[in-house]
Amino acid sequence: MTKTPKVSLRGLYKIFGADDQAALEHVKAGLSKDDLLAQHKHVLGLQDINVDMQAGEITVVMGLSGSGKSTLIRHLNRLIEPTAGEILVDGEDVRKLSEDGLREIRQTRMSMVFQKFALLPHRTVKQNAAMSLKVRGMDEATQDAEAMKWLERVGLGGYENHYPAQLSGGMQQRVGIARALTANTDIMLMDEAFSALDPLIRTDMQNLLLELQDELHKSIVFITHDLDEALKLADHLVILKDGAVVQQGEPQGILLNPADPYIEDFVSDINRARVLRVQSVMQPITGTEFAGDVDIRDNLESLIGRSEGDTTLHYRVTENGEPVGELNMRDLVKALVPRLSSTKS
Amino acid sequence: MAFYDGLFKTFGMSNWCGEKSSDAPMSMADLLAKSSGKEAEGEFFPFPSLDNLSESCSSIIQSRDVTKGIENGFLAAKPALKNVLDPITQPLSWMLDGALWLFASTPWFIMVPILVAISWFASKSKPVTIFVLISIMLLGLVDHYDVAMQTLSIIFVCTSISVMLGVPVGIAMSKSDRLQRSVVPILDLLQTLPTFVYLIPLIFLFSVTESKLYGIAIILYAIVPVIRLTDLGIRLVDKDVIEAANAFGMTSRQRLTGVELPLALPNIMAGINQTIMMSLAMVVIASLVSAPGLGVNVLRGIRNLELGVGIVAGIGIVLLAVILDRVSKAALSRVDMTHMKH
Numbered sequence: 001m002t003k004t005p006k007v008s009l010r011g012l013y014k015i016f017g018a019d020d021q022a023a024l025e026h027v028k029a030g031l032s033k034d035d036l037l038a039q040h041k042h043v044l045g046l047q048d049i050n051v052d053m054q055a056g057e058i059t060v061v062m063g064l065s066g067s068g069k070s071t072l073i074r075h076l077n078r079l080i081e082p083t084a085g086e087i088l089v090d091g092e093d094v095r096k097l098s099e100d101g102l103r104e105i106r107q108t109r110m111s112m113v114f115q116k117f118a119l120l121p122h123r124t125v126k127q128n129a130a131m132s133l134k135v136r137g138m139d140e141a142t143q144d145a146e147a148m149k150w151l152e153r154v155g156l157g158g159y160e161n162h163y164p165a166q167l168s169g170g171m172q173q174r175v176g177i178a179r180a181l182t183a184n185t186d187i188m189l190m191d192e193a194f195s196a197l198d199p200l201i202r203t204d205m206q207n208l209l210l211e212l213q214d215e216l217h218k219s220i221v222f223i224t225h226d227l228d229e230a231l232k233l234a235d236h237l238v239i240l241k242d243g244a245v246v247q248q249g250e251p252q253g254i255l256l257n258p259a260d261p262y263i264e265d266f267v268s269d270i271n272r273a274r275v276l277r278v279q280s281v282m283q284p285i286t287g288t289e290f291a292g293d294v295d296i297r298d299n300l301e302s303l304i305g306r307s308e309g310d311t312t313l314h315y316r317v318t319e320n321g322e323p324v325g326e327l328n329m330r331d332l333v334k335a336l337v338p339r340l341s342s343t344k345s
Numbered sequence: 346m347a348f349y350d351g352l353f354k355t356f357g358m359s360n361w362c363g364e365k366s367s368d369a370p371m372s373m374a375d376l377l378a379k380s381s382g383k384e385a386e387g388e389f390f391p392f393p394s395l396d397n398l399s400e401s402c403s404s405i406i407q408s409r410d411v412t413k414g415i416e417n418g419f420l421a422a423k424p425a426l427k428n429v430l431d432p433i434t435q436p437l438s439w440m441l442d443g444a445l446w447l448f449a450s451t452p453w454f455i456m457v458p459i460l461v462a463i464s465w466f467a468s469k470s471k472p473v474t475i476f477v478l479i480s481i482m483l484l485g486l487v488d489h490y491d492v493a494m495q496t497l498s499i500i501f502v503c504t505s506i507s508v509m510l511g512v513p514v515g516i517a518m519s520k521s522d523r524l525q526r527s528v529v530p531i532l533d534l535l536q537t538l539p540t541f542v543y544l545i546p547l548i549f550l551f552s553v554t555e556s557k558l559y560g561i562a563i564i565l566y567a568i569v570p571v572i573r574l575t576d577l578g579i580r581l582v583d584k585d586v587i588e589a590a591n592a593f594g595m596t597s598r599q600r601l602t603g604v605e606l607p608l609a610l611p612n613i614m615a616g617i618n619q620t621i622m623m624s625l626a627m628v629v630i631a632s633l634v635s636a637p638g639l640g641v642n643v644l645r646g647i648r649n650l651e652l653g654v655g656i657v658a659g660i661g662i663v664l665l666a667v668i669l670d671r672v673s674k675a676a677l678s679r680v681d682m683t684h685m686k687h
């Protein structure tokens with residue numbers, strides 16, 4: 001890989017408790033999370049995390065409740081101090097920053113969106129959106145113009161003089177996103193940003209995020225406990241369990257080749273047809289007769305609709321109009337069966 | 346023959362105890378017994394108190410030596426304490442005297458409109474403002490306007506100082522668990538000490554003619570709620586919002602003035618309301634140490650058994666209390682940080 005990652009975590013450990021360094025030795029010697037808590041009264045937050053997050057990509061960190069997702073994302077801007085390891089942002093170790101340097105990086109390089117919105121209740125929507133610029137001491141005119149620009153962009157034009165409590169949850173989170181965008185940082189950290197919203201609003205917000213990302217190409221770190229959401233957004237998927245990374249990589253690959261039973265469980269009850277794309281199941285071109293052309297980014301569900309369930313058909317796969325492979329409906333159907341059920345039967 | 350003679354003998358301490366000299370000062374019990382004409386008659390089994398023990402052994406001090414010792418200790422420390430405290434607290438005297446003079450020398454036809462206007466701007470409530478006007482008029486009608494203004498001016502000064510000192514202390518406490526742990530017992534002490542007990546050491550330190558004597562007593566008593574509620578208010582600010590402030594790189598000063606204080610304001614205001622009410626309670630008691638105002642009339646009612654004087658002054662105090670409470674509560678309820686109601 002030639003790209004240097006935007007953010008990389010190297011051997012990151014976090015242990016909550018008074019004597020974390022001593023506890024670290026036990027963990028490195030192989031003590032499990034439960035034993036550490038039982039024997040030493042320390043909580044293992046993260047262990048040996050090594051993740052590269054590329055510029056311009058959405059890196060999704062997924063795991064069950066308590067798996068350490070929030071702990072991980074809070075290390076990137078050092079809201080939580082690590083016990084050991086390196087946190088490199090553009091190659092610079094965040095741990096070595098002075099207090100001023102840290103504040104500088106929080107103001108100009110990373111912004112954050114929170115699960116519970118965390119807006120200032122006593123400030124208007126516009127003042128909330130302008131918060132990061134006010135912190136940096138920009139003049140009022142710039143603050144106003146930037147805040148208005150991003151509020152319009154997230155669809156909140158006309159609400160700038162409302163207070164957060166007067167808005168619905170979805171609208172409040174739009175303010176949260178506008179606040180992060182106004183900061184104009186390369187990196188955006190989103191901790192379960194859509195988890196508090198109802199399903200329909202949530203889909204809207206996911207689409208908004210993807211739209212913005214198409215335009216802005218930020219480096220986004222997105223936390224979620226929802227696999228559908230993860231698969232929809234992720235360029236790179238990291239799966240956490242008990243504070244450790246169990247598998248990471250390109251999401252379709254993880255879906256097709258889950259590395260351990262924990263992930264198999266995770267992926268067993270999602271709608272694979274909607275998530276998997278032609279790209280993941282296509283073969284090199286061998287035949288000459290095709291029922292038609294399909295795009296490499298199409299999902300399998302749309303193809304099943306097109307073929308009306310006929311498994312004997314073959315389609316030609318194209319990318320930007322060029323033929324790049326072929327898709328056999330038989331392979332498609334096989335891909336829909338999770339490995340778990342095939343090994344059981 | 347005293348009860349505990351045998352005890353000291355069996356332990357062979359007679360020497361240490363010394364000769365039982367008859368010119369040792371008599372204990373309080375002896376004195377009382379003597380004056381009532383009877384020889385002190387030993388109880389069957391007296392409590393081993395200092396007085397009873399010292400009857401058998403004159404080397405043991407008597408209880409009155411303890412109180413005497415405390416008094417002497419205090420007197421010995423007094424010059425040093427006074428040297429430090431006097432200059433620091435002197436401005437308080439000036440402020441109190443100044444406020445008393447200002448409230449007294451402003452003619453009533455200017456003062457009353459000012460007070461009514463303040464009530465209006467603080468409460469924005471017609472009933473409250475009208476109530477304030479009627480109450481002051483009633484007080485004036487029975488010739489209690491002057492004393493009521495004296496009380497009010499003292500409350501004004503003491504509350505202002507309590508807020509100016511209490512809010513920063515509360516902020517510091519909210520930032521440091523250690524400071525909080527050490528200050529809370531002091532606040533508990535200040536709040537539970539009977540109010541008269543404050544006055545005793547203060548009378549020793551300052552002369553009764555100085556206004557700061559009662560000023561300090563009132564402030565010590567009334568400052569507690571504003572400190573407590575500032576600390577509490579800041580600690581109760583939503584942790585998520587604080588985290589957002591940090592994540593966007595606010596300095597601790599920006600966070601304090603832009604997030605913590607505004608969001609703690611309803612609690613701080615509740616603390617100020619209590620501080621005002623407690624100043625009023627204390628200013629009445631402080632009339633014992635020459636604080637002017639309505640309390641003086643209450644005191645006169647008690648001392649001279651002038652029932653009417655005492656009761657009218659008492660009603661005046663109640664009126665003032667209701668005014669101050671209503672106005673500050675109405676101001677508090679107007680503080681709506683989250684703007685839920687629009």
Ligand SMILES: Nc1ncnc2c1ncn2[C@@H]1O[C@H](COP(=O)(O)OP(=O)(O)OP(=O)(O)O)[C@@H](O)[C@H]1O
Binds near residue numbers: 044063068069
């Ligand atoms: N300040 C703390 N002190 C002690 N333990 C903590 C602290 N913060 C988190 N933990 C522990 O670390 C583990 C990971 O917590 P974290 O909040 O990162 O989980 P999460 O994956 O974000 O879960 P959720 O989906 O519920 O938000 C949990 O076991 C939690 O109890």
Ligand SMILES: [Mg+2]
Binds near residue numbers: 069070071192
């Ligand atoms: Mg979390």
